[in-house]
Amino acid sequence: MKDERLIEKGRKPLEYYLRLKYPVTIHEAEEGGYFAEIIDLPGCMAQAETLDDMHEEIDIARKLWLESMYEDGNEIPLPRNESEYSGKFIVRVPKSLHRKLDQIAEREGVSLNQYVVSALSHVTGQNDSKTSRRGLYARTSKK
Template sequence: MKKDLDYYAGLPYREVIEVDPAGGYVGYIPELRGCITQGETKAEILEMLEDAKKAWISTALDDGMEIPEPLREEDFSGRFNLRIPKSLHKRLAMQAKAEGVSLNQLAMYLLASGLKTAAS
């Protein structure tokens, strides 16, 4: 399949819309760095974001830039390895034992509670 404007424009990129403190809304596509637009309403932002995405992709293609594709659920296994200092490992293990949970459960809880809540 030819990876042209139509190919990339049809991919399911994640669109983020946030309230602009100055008024209106800001919309952007995280995978396409710098692909951002502003508008007065959410409906306007969705339309403008589609135009911004096509312009971003078109420019990237013209400039020979690599165009990242959207992240897919199957790209994530739910596992990752993490090296930490022995002292932190000990503290976490002791806390997990005191709370009656596994180290894995405690680490998962701590990571999840530290993430900024955002609409995905």
């Protein structure tokens, strides 16, 4: 089945896609500098030494990615909308892991749900603004 976010080939001009705002995820690189990726555009990523340079580099990467896909006649996904996510999903885990998570949550004085959200946030860097920044990339590149 076709992804609903995809637009049929040739339906819109390239300029339409270039104007779309795609969410960009920026991480501090372990070796220094920054690494950014656009999840909605598979393989679209960039590296830079500073955040200012990062914005310019990911914008260049986005444009090149879109131009290449468009010229090759490939479908281009639309940016994901945060409303596409309900905030709920089901995860099946072994009984032993379920028990361990529940025990830790009880020891911490929080619900199992709160503990799992905290653990997932920690692992994905969502609770540390220094190491991960996520938002719509709306900044224009330097002229």
